[in-house]
Amino acid sequence: EADIYQTPRYLVIGTGKKITLECSQTMGHDKMYWYQQDPGMELHLIHYSYGVNSTEKGDLSSESTVSRIRTEHFPLTLESARPSHTSQYLCASEEHDAYEQYFGPGTRLTVT
């Protein structure tokens, strides 16, 4: 069982609010990722990081930001939530060059 945690698990917020989704891993993995996924559908890469102070945009990142100040922590921030952001957000981590990703349980976000 991988030690990667996401909070909150469920969140319902109004349009225009700023939110931060938390992701933490205790495995010391260098690489971390954020994906957006509608239930049972394709995973879309939002952001990724190769280590502390490294952040890169994925395919679907224009409305969110991430930071990587500590190895274990990779929060995702939506500055102004919109109904189109309603989805599940999955965080994952990967040991350097190991290629296997460990996923957290996800945050189910609903923007009303």
Add this chain to the structure above:
Amino acid sequence: QQQVKQSPQSLIVQKGGISIINCAYENTAFDYFPWYQQFPGKGPALLIAIRPDVSEKKEGRFTISFNKSAKQFSLHIMDSQPGDSATYFCAASNDMRFGAGTRLTVKP
């Protein structure tokens, strides 16, 4: 841009049958090809993976077949069980983009 193409989108198989899911990739620099299994409400979890120096890898009822020249790889689930019902994703490193997913339903 989708660098890993997966098919079919959904698959229904009878219990005891063989489930086959296919993926194709474009970038010849990819050197690791995993399959992930995802149950509803959970994150994906690594099921089985292969590197391009072998053509087949088997773990229990799950087998990956890899065709380097065709840039294709497939997941075979032998003796499919209702507990195998899940969404399956292929992926290709070094890019870690996933295929679109295949929703497998195994009927009892």
